[in-house]
Amino acid sequence: MIKHIYISNFRSIVELEVEPRNLSALIGPNSTGKTNVLKAIDLVLGEGWTTKAKVARELFNDVAKPIVIEITITHPFVFTNYKGVVCRVFKVRLEMKMQPDFSCAVRMIDENGYEHYLNEDFKKFCHFIYIPSFRDLNAQMRVSNWTLLGKLMKVVYDNYVTYYGENEDALKDDFKKIMSKPKEFLEDDFDPSPTTVTFKKFSNCFKKYCIENSAGFASTLEPNLNIYNLNWFYKTLQISVKEKLSPKEFDSEEVGAGMQNLILISIFQTYAELMGGKVIFGIEEPEIFLYPQAQRSLYKCFQSLSEKTQIIYTTHNPNFVDAQRAYEIVMLQRHFENGTYKFEKSAFINEIEAEKQKFKIYSHFNTERNEIFFAKKILLVEGASDKILFTTLLNDKWEIDIDKLGISVIECGGKGGVIYFSGLCMAMGMDNFYAVWDADEDVEDKHSILSTLLKKGQGFELAPNLEVFLNSKIDELNLNPNANDKIKQAFDWATTVDLKIIPKEFDQIKLFFEPQKVEEIQANAQV
Numbered sequence: 001m002i003k004h005i006y007i008s009n010f011r012s013i014v015e016l017e018v019e020p021r022n023l024s025a026l027i028g029p030n031s032t033g034k035t036n037v038l039k040a041i042d043l044v045l046g047e048g049w050t051t052k053a054k055v056a057r058e059l060f061n062d063v064a065k066p067i068v069i070e071i072t073i074t075h076p077f078v079f080t081n082y083k084g085v086v087c088r089v090f091k092v093r094l095e096m097k098m099q100p101d102f103s104c105a106v107r108m109i110d111e112n113g114y115e116h117y118l119n120e121d122f123k124k125f126c127h128f129i130y131i132p133s134f135r136d137l138n139a140q141m142r143v144s145n146w147t148l149l150g151k152l153m154k155v156v157y158d159n160y161v162t163y164y165g166e167n168e169d170a171l172k173d174d175f176k177k178i179m180s181k182p183k184e185f186l187e188d189d190f191d192p193s194p195t196t197v198t199f200k201k202f203s204n205c206f207k208k209y210c211i212e213n214s215a216g217f218a219s220t221l222e223p224n225l226n227i228y229n230l231n232w233f234y235k236t237l238q239i240s241v242k243e244k245l246s247p248k249e250f251d252s253e254e255v256g257a258g259m260q261n262l263i264l265i266s267i268f269q270t271y272a273e274l275m276g277g278k279v280i281f282g283i284e285e286p287e288i289f290l291y292p293q294a295q296r297s298l299y300k301c302f303q304s305l306s307e308k309t310q311i312i313y314t315t316h317n318p319n320f321v322d323a324q325r326a327y328e329i330v331m332l333q334r335h336f337e338n339g340t341y342k343f344e345k346s347a348f349i350n351e352i353e354a355e356k357q358k359f360k361i362y363s364h365f366n367t368e369r370n371e372i373f374f375a376k377k378i379l380l381v382e383g384a385s386d387k388i389l390f391t392t393l394l395n396d397k398w399e400i401d402i403d404k405l406g407i408s409v410i411e412c413g414g415k416g417g418v419i420y421f422s423g424l425c426m427a428m429g430m431d432n433f434y435a436v437w438d439a440d441e442d443v444e445d446k447h448s449i450l451s452t453l454l455k456k457g458q459g460f461e462l463a464p465n466l467e468v469f470l471n472s473k474i475d476e477l478n479l480n481p482n483a484n485d486k487i488k489q490a491f492d493w494a495t496t497v498d499l500k501i502i503p504k505e506f507d508q509i510k511l512f513f514e515p516q517k518v519e520e521i522q523a524n525a526q527v
Contacts, residue, residue: 033340
């Protein structure tokens with residue numbers, strides 16, 4: 001499995017280090033560089049061989065500097081070099097250069113620091129399969145050397161050859177004898193009528209034209225048509241689908257994209273289970289085409305599979321993250337100049353603490369609050385009145401389009417909730433949040449989180465509460481803090497208030513979110 005990833009000067013990444021778990025979710029707003037992490041791994045560990053032909057200008061963040069990608073693995077790859085020395089490899093390193101000349105080198109590095117050429121055995125030992133978001137579902141479900149289904153069938157075939165004592169010819173001969181009768185049946189000219197097309201007529205006619213058309217060539221072209229492939233007979237595998245509501249069977253390529261994706265994911269799950277953890281998967285947006293319940297079910301399956309294999313995936317979907325497993329989350333952001341970076345989590349975010357806090361986390365989190373892990377910037381507020389007021393001010397009065405800019409306003413369920421979520425954000429290494437709370441509620445803050453936020457300029461205390469605070473700042477305003485329609489009165493005030501009389505104290509909230517202009521978001525989106 002992968003223990004550590006170091007990436008330098010690759011696409012949006014200036015420099016980045018990631019220590020993935022057996023299950024790792026790469027999350028963050030669009031165009032932060034999540035996909036680039038998977039592409040970097042694929043460049044080093046993927047099935048293709050990285051050569052000079054793969055050196056392209058768009059791969060470089062800065063063409064004047066080399067790309068360096070270094071993967072450290074958890075268990076050593078042991079091999080004997082050409083000198084007969086047993087070597088233990090824990091690391092593989094790729095380096096690409098554009099200047100002064102195109103160059104690309106991938107080397108294994110042993111425990112003594114010596115470099116070795118990458119070999120096929122290492123590729124099998126550290127097997128990485130990349131499933132991109134823009135996947136051709138029909139192509140993936142065909143049996144070929146380049147699809148998951150094809151790879152799985154190839155393993156079946158290779159094991160059959162092994163069972164035959166590595167005598168592949170004997171296997172083919174036995175298969176040919178067994179299949180001779182059904183082959184004769186299928187290839188028989190079952191209707192002698194010249195107007196009825198049969199396989200025999202097709203075969204004879206096709207061969208005749210091939211021979212005629214190849215006249216004058218050095219070798220006569222005489223094709224051999226087989227209904228099954230003796231060289232690799234599992235290539236004839238076809239997947240069909242039968243639905244409960246219909247007696248009909250459908251070819252897998254004929255059903256909808258959602259069903260195709262479920263079939264593809266099922267192949268992935270089967271491959272992961274049967275290969276016994278000998279594979280690392282990089283998956284982009286596993287939620288594609290799946291309805292919410294199916295997304296949650298697949299995420300649970302990921303958790304189960306990760307006990308034996310490694311899955312690193314990107315997602316924009318709250319159903320694919322769990323606050324109780326926050327230690328598996330890698331939160332990425334992107335700076336206009338410094339490129340892709342990650343939030344550095346506190347050591348407090350670990351399995352032991354998560355187990356201790358299990359029920360507290362369960363009571364605090366829901367799908368909406370999971371947006372904390374995906375937003376570019378976050379405003380934490382106590383309740384619904386605060387949420388509707390500040391959402392309206394941001395969107396309508398300050399003209400800050402919170403959806404376009406990736407801003408989430410999260411209702412935390414009281415002052416204690418604000419403390420909890422602020423503390424979580426701090427522990428996750430996040431600096432992209434601002435909190436607003438009331439002063440009148442007496443809640444224990446044993447880690448002084450609120451006072452820390454005030455000092456950092458990331459928090460504001462409404463004394464004693466929202467309604468009384470506004471009444472004290474605006475003449476003739478008389479909001480009732482105990483009204484049954486507090487949400488409506490907060491909304492009405494926010495929609496009708498003149499910009500000139502919005503309390504100056506709210507300027508710091510506005511300024512925290514205002515710098516994220518559309519132009520900067522668009523500039524950051526240039527991968």
